[in-house]
Amino acid sequence: MKLGTVIFSDKAYNLDGMSLDEMKNLLREIEEDKKQSINNAKNMIRNVE
């Protein structure tokens, strides 16, 4: 089954040519990046109580 290509951080990743470990690392990288963006956004929003 063809897995295709994914774009992340301005880079194209050919999933068909990646090993399981490489995929796992990419997945971790994306997760970390997402978490960081969310935390930055949350810190940006000022609190008005």
Place this chain on the structure above:
Amino acid sequence: MELTNQEKCKNLMKLYEESEGKITADAIVNRAYVDRLSEQTINEKVNAQMNSIKTGIYNINPRFKEGSKNYEATRKLVSETMADYQQALIDLSSFYDGKIEQLILRKVELEASLIGSILNEEYLTETISEKNNQKENDEVKRSVKDNIKAVLEKIKNKRNANSEVDPKMITNLLDQQEVAIELDEKLSNNVDQIMKDKNDNKDFMSKVEREISLISSEIDRINERKKDSIYDAMEVGGKELTSNIKRIRIFGRIKNFFASRFNTAKVVESTIIIPLNERIEAFKNNELSSMKG
């Protein structure tokens, strides 16, 4: 350093635009990882079974190879059985992969709504600030306050002049005060409602983040369970195959002598292929069918 409103909006807009790509990339890689894990685990299992069959055939007759009598028929039989074996494993992994797929879709949905809630949080914060300003500087409220002040001033002047205060003036003052109180309550209610919406939004965000984290752990857990299930599927704990082969080993040193005299293909079929087919059928009819419901 405090960001200006414009910078904040720009950053939030950037987060919103980039998030779609990140959430999509995460879902695609996650799905690809699940497929690759299934494929790799099934291949390992199929290769191990294939090696076990080859060892079994070698133990029955080391000279049985290409060109031997009935070799082609045996090869066809092994290949059909192994295709069936592999398909049963694919069906098993599909059961787990389907569950993971649902979780990945739910995660995408939650992450999109988390981004929405963050933007909503900023909107509500701005709205509270606006409503507070409105409350302080409301024109109607100011005009009512000015009216009250004017009436009070008139009453004060009448008193100073020892003149009689018109009761209408008092009624007017009371009405104006009532309007002021109502207006103040209305404006406060507006702010309170938005504060409540903001708190609800915060609770929702925490709930969504908790659910996303639980889904991520659940995906890892199902992947592990899938791997274990594939490894355990159709195993006999080394009993059936070895006991059958042991029977042949009784011949010991004279095995090679006899090997050329008995029909290897038949022995392979009855001691390796048929038991394996029975295991495949039992697995399909029991474990697999109960999983699918």
